[in-house]
Amino acid sequence: MKKLRLGIIGFGKHGSHYVRRYLETDDCENIELVALAENNQTRLDYARKHLKGVKLFDDAIEMLDSGLIDACQIVVPHFDHSHYAVECFKRGIHVLCEKPLCVNASEVRKLLNEHKKYKDVVFGVMLNQRKNPLYIKLKELIDNKTYGEVKMINWEITDWYRTQTYFDESYWHGTWIGEGGGLFINQAIHQLDLWQWLFGMPQKVLTKFGYGVGHDIETEDEGVVYLEYENGTRGVFVSATDRVCGRNVLEIYTDKARISVEKRRIVINEIIEDVKDLENDYRRMYKKPKEKETVIEITEHDPKHEGVVNDFADAVLNKKELKIKAEEGYNSVALCNAIYLSSFLNKEITIPCDEELYNKELEERRKNSHYREKARNSLSGILSSYDDGVINGYTNRIIK
Numbered sequence: 001m002k003k004l005r006l007g008i009i010g011f012g013k014h015g016s017h018y019v020r021r022y023l024e025t026d027d028c029e030n031i032e033l034v035a036l037a038e039n040n041q042t043r044l045d046y047a048r049k050h051l052k053g054v055k056l057f058d059d060a061i062e063m064l065d066s067g068l069i070d071a072c073q074i075v076v077p078h079f080d081h082s083h084y085a086v087e088c089f090k091r092g093i094h095v096l097c098e099k100p101l102c103v104n105a106s107e108v109r110k111l112l113n114e115h116k117k118y119k120d121v122v123f124g125v126m127l128n129q130r131k132n133p134l135y136i137k138l139k140e141l142i143d144n145k146t147y148g149e150v151k152m153i154n155w156e157i158t159d160w161y162r163t164q165t166y167f168d169e170s171y172w173h174g175t176w177i178g179e180g181g182g183l184f185i186n187q188a189i190h191q192l193d194l195w196q197w198l199f200g201m202p203q204k205v206l207t208k209f210g211y212g213v214g215h216d217i218e219t220e221d222e223g224v225v226y227l228e229y230e231n232g233t234r235g236v237f238v239s240a241t242d243r244v245c246g247r248n249v250l251e252i253y254t255d256k257a258r259i260s261v262e263k264r265r266i267v268i269n270e271i272i273e274d275v276k277d278l279e280n281d282y283r284r285m286y287k288k289p290k291e292k293e294t295v296i297e298i299t300e301h302d303p304k305h306e307g308v309v310n311d312f313a314d315a316v317l318n319k320k321e322l323k324i325k326a327e328e329g330y331n332s333v334a335l336c337n338a339i340y341l342s343s344f345l346n347k348e349i350t351i352p353c354d355e356e357l358y359n360k361e362l363e364e365r366r367k368n369s370h371y372r373e374k375a376r377n378s379l380s381g382i383l384s385s386y387d388d389g390v391i392n393g394y395t396n397r398i399i400k
């Protein structure tokens with residue numbers, strides 16, 4: 001069967017994971033990794049030494065012009081995503097871009113409009129958490145209103161723990177100039193995407209960020225966001241990269257139930273008597289309505305990033321409809337922009353936010369920000385993904 005000839009731009013922490021997936025496992029059978037572009041010589045030398053059969057480039061444009069690839073995965077820092085995506089479009093190369101598509105929603109719109117000129121180019125975004133059967137099941141329950149309307153949402157996602165080394169080895173993470181933010185634009189954006197996918201876009205947000213609280217970084221490493229909907233539904237989103245023993249717990253209160261989502265379980269506590277009768281019964285003023293508990297265990301495999309890559313390959317090779325189109329990457333960025341603007345101005349922000357103001361405020365911070373130049377040649381990121389080999393199921397076919 002014909003495989004998709006793929007090139008990757010960026011051989012860093014995440015790019016090296018994809019490289020290993022494609023070269024060392026059978027998870028993405030329709031992918032043939034033929035080329036890799038990395039503009040850092042130290043990292044390129046490492047690739048030269050360890051990757052056989054993959055054509056290496058120090059200039060991504062040369063890789064795009066080489067005629068070797070039909071599709072490209074963009075795995076570089078955020079502000080370069082749209083540039084390379086457009087360069088791919090122009091050459092008829094299909095694109096799978098990392099999240100966030102861009103840092104600014106205005107840039108995402110520009111990019112999506114540009115893509116409209118290239119109808120034959122498949123353009124996807126890596127929103128890997130959407131492949132998780134846990135959230136797919138939850139979405140089904142919410143969309144079908146199985147337990148009524150959503151009234152309150154509480155998402156605590158504090159298990160994005162990152163060490164200081166994660167930042168010290170990177171020239172751009174945790175800097176305004178390179179990343180355009182921190183925890184929210186990089187890690188928590190995954191759950192913000194799920195949030196808007198499950199519950200829709202809120203009308204207002206109010207944010208309190210902690211900047212460089214547990215790490216020596218410029219950007220936020222913890223934050224609390226209050227989100228409110230036009231119909232009165234409200235929620236709280238709490239996240240951190242600097243808290244130990246963190247967890248990922250989503251609790252949804254509907255008309256009839258509390259739905260708790262953690263690990264691979266959905267636990268539903270549902271009332272089994274009519275609240276209206278209870279409301280009017282003075283003898284039961286302090287009594288909670290009777291409830292029953294149902295547990296849904298998710299046993300299905302979560303295909304994660306590989307699931308998104310396989311859908312992308314299927315769309316290109318077999319002309320199947322792409323499951324997670326680039327357009328899906330817009331709302332999480334728009335929501336993120338409003339959340340940051342609320343923190344910048346220390347006030348409640350209505351969505352869509354004033355983009356000009358957000359862009360201006362962000363640029364102010366970028367002007368006074370610096371790359372961590374010393375980290376440019378660090379190999380720790382790549383090595384750490386190699387050391388994770390056993391957990392990730394790699395066969396170590398290509399290492400050291």
Ligand SMILES: NC(=O)c1ccc[n+]([C@@H]2O[C@H](COP(=O)([O-])OP(=O)(O)OC[C@H]3O[C@@H](n4cnc5c(N)ncnc54)[C@H](O)[C@@H]3O)[C@@H](O)[C@H]2O)c1
Binds near residue numbers: 010014059060170
């Ligand atoms: N979907 C996910 O779960 C997930 C997880 C981690 C990272 N990411 C995304 O992946 C991207 C990369 O993150 P990372 O943590 O791997 O960063 P990283 O710094 O470890 O790797 C980026 C690599 O790109 C290289 N690079 C930069 N500009 C380049 C250019 N113009 N041409 C060629 N190479 C270039 C850098 O030298 C570096 O090696 C980011 O967009 C991040 O948000 C996504």
